Amino acid sequence: MSLGPRSGEQVPSLTAQIARASNPGGTTAMWVRDRLDGLGCDEDFAGWYPRD
Numbered sequence: 001m002s003l004g005p006r007s008g009e010q011v012p013s014l015t016a017q018i019a020r021a022s023n024p025g026g027t028t029a030m031w032v033r034d035r036l037d038g039l040g041c042d043e044d045f046a047g048w049y050p051r052d
Helices: 013-022 028-036 042-048
Strands: none
Touching: none
């Protein structure tokens, strides 16, 4: 299976609202995304993986 780059993809607002409501203190994944989102884009890492 091969995935293409997906630049600028955002978490749907309802998904984010439910995640915050069910995890008021946040999770590790939420913390990482909140702080590192935008640090690198998919195209920055495309060369690391084969096309097929």
